Amino acid sequence: MAKKLTAQADDFSAWYNEVIAKAELADNAPTRGCMVIRPYGFALWENMVAELDRMFKDTGHVNAYFPLLIPDSFFQKEAEHVEGFSPECAVVTHGGGKKLEENLMVRPTSETIIADMYARWIQSYRDLPLLINQWANVFRWELRPRAFLRTTEFLWQEGHTAHATAEEAEEETLRILDIYRTFAEDYMAIPVLYGPKTDAEKFPGALQTYAIEGMMKDGKALQMGTSHNLGQNFSRAFNIDFQTRDGSREYVYQTSWGMSTRTVGAIIMAHGDDRGLVLPPRLAPHQVVVIPIAKSDEEQAVVREAVDRLLETLEGVRVKVDDREQFGLGWKFTEWETKGVPLRVELGPRDIASGQAVVVRRDTGEKEFVPLESLGGRVGDLLQTVQRDMFQRALTFRESRSQEIQERDSFVTAANGDGGFIHAHWCGDPACEAAIKEETRNTIRCVPMHWDAVTGACAYCGGPSERMVAYAQAY
RNA sequence: CGGGGUGUAGCGCAGUCCGGUCAGCGCACCUGCUUUGGGAGCAGGGGGUCGGGGGUUCAAAUCCCCCCACCCCGACCA
Incomplete structure (x- = not known):
């Protein structure tokens, strides 16, 4: 280890790769574009999975599992969908030593195969809503992989729901957006802009895509x-219809939604510093690392006993005791x-003699001496404080990297500059959006629905605008 | 697919131009002893198809030809 x-500041991309290696989050796999998620990285992901899974279940969703391989013909049924995903699909052409009658696509997402099943399962309005989520791996043959952010294979959850009305589907779409926003802000400690994507940026096959967008360092x-x-794009293509209360037939209204291992990259890049990872306490694999300090055998015995007592006061906290002797x-x-553990507790003979322990925050480096009898409570408080402060710092950072721009020249200059969010009016014309993408490094990330709708003039073409959108350079 | 790189020990590299004690260094690893409040010290030790194939030569990590892989920048994208 170097x-x-x-x-x-020297090379963010190199920093990112080194942190992943040194914190033992992941390793490059022998397979192109793939990574191995190592135990520490996977523990982080598992904590994220646990919280999200709970949030989905609390809102009535259930988990299921669909096949990795999807018949090619399924993809052909929805025009935009096939156009959007075909270029990045891995395809199975042989099985059992023979060429297959029909190629199988390795799923890049599961709308089609799930739609096929929904068509069988849904007959009546009484079968709705159908609220299913699956935790799965998917493959997208990206041209330029980056650990966590864009790997050929990645892990995610994909929710797929079917509803009797357009209103219910829209409600569900927004309900999930709110879960994602809550998860990002309250667990990952990353403030997000949220709202609809433009048509150019929406999911292939969707009426409307909503997203949460975070700012990296x-x-x-x-x-x-x-x-x-x-909407009914997939239900029409796959014939998912149902009988309504009054006996007529109608196609279901669907939603789909996903959050992936990419979010691990978000935690790395939103909070990490030059010393390595900084993990939010609510998701950190170890919330506290205890480091016993002892020279002689007698000291070791005393310290070990003190550590045991200390652990009893940390009930309910994820604690790691590092008693390795070789380091x-x-x-x-x-x-x-480097691994970003929120709190470090040092306990040595000097501390024991004075009835205290040293507690050090990862995020600020602040060190304090805490009486052993109140350590449990103090650690609990500190974990909450760190969680809150991390969010606040990320928010302050984002605001410092956000600017509102009205004039074309300064807009173009900023959009070709060194990053951050640009709040600017947009006329709504796709041609204008494309021209901006052509001339600058920025794209419209989303139309933040939490911003007040104020009319104005498009920062690029000057046309009338109903509201501001968020521009940024995107990963 | 365009442009630029890199392949030598687990990791990071030197050596390649100019063929010949060049199979080397640092870290890591193993053994022993001493250490331990901010990446410990000493001694000893193990580990290599020099990316692959072919060629030139008395002799190839080094020169020539072909191939492969990976990384970085761009286009695509969760």
Whole structure:
């Protein structure tokens, strides 16, 4: 392990890759574009999965599992969908040593195969709504993979719901967007802009895509979750109809929504610093690392006993005790800082003698001496404080990297600049959007629905605008 | 697919121009002893198809030809 990380300011991309390696989140796999998620990285993902899964279940969703392989013909049924995904699909052409009658697509997303099943399962309005989520791996043959952000294979959840009315589908789409926003802000400690995508940026086959967008420390925006209102596009293509209360037949209204292992990349890039990861307490695999300090055997016995008592006061906290003998203290401090553990507790003979422990925050580096008898309570408080402060810092950072622009020249200059969100009016014309994409490094990330609707003039073409949109350079 | 790189020990690299004690260094690893409040020290030790194939030569990591893989920048994108 090299001594120091590349500084974020020197080369953010190198910093990102080094953090992932040194924090042991993931390793490059022998398979092109794929990564191995290592135990520490997977523990982080598992905590994210647990919280999201709970939130989905609390809102009436259930989990199921559909096949990895999807018949090619399914993709052909929805025109936009096939056009959007075909270029990035892996295709199975042989099985059992023979060429297949029909190619099988390795799923890039599961709308089609799930729609096919929904057509069989849904007969009546009484079967609705159908609220299913699946945790799965998907494959997208991206041209330029990056660990967590864009890997050929990635893990995610994909929700697929069917409803009796357009209104219910829209409600569901927004309900999920709100879950994603809540998860991003309250768990990942990343403030997000949220709202609909433009037509150019929406999911292939959707009526409307909503997204949450976070700001990374290099000034680029990261799409962290999407919720799609599919309308009847898939139900018409797959014949998912049902009998209404009054006996007529109608196609169902669907939604789909997903959040992926990309969000691990968001946590890395939104909070990490030059010393490594900084993990939000609510998701950190270890919330506290305890480092016993002892020289002699006698000291070790005393310290070990003190650590045991200390652990009893940390009931309900995810604690890791680092009692490895082969590493010195400095090495351990550095390692857990690199891994972003929110709190470090040092306990040695000097501390025990004075009835206290040293507690150090990862996010600020602040050190305090805490009486052993109140350690449990203090740690609990600190974890909440760190969680809150991390969100606040990320919000302050985002605001410092956000600017409102009205004039074309300054808009173009800023959109070719060093990042951040640009709040600007847009006329709504796709041609104008395309021209901006052509001339600048920015794209419209979303139309934040939480901003007040104020009319104005498009920052690029000057045409009339109903509201401001959020531009940024995107990952 | 365009442009630029890199393949030598687990990781990071030197050596390649100019063929010949070049199979080397640092970290990691193993053994032993001493250490331990911010990446410990000493001693000893193990580990290699030099990306692959072919060619030139008395001799190839080094020169020539072909191939492969990976990384970075762009287009595509969760």
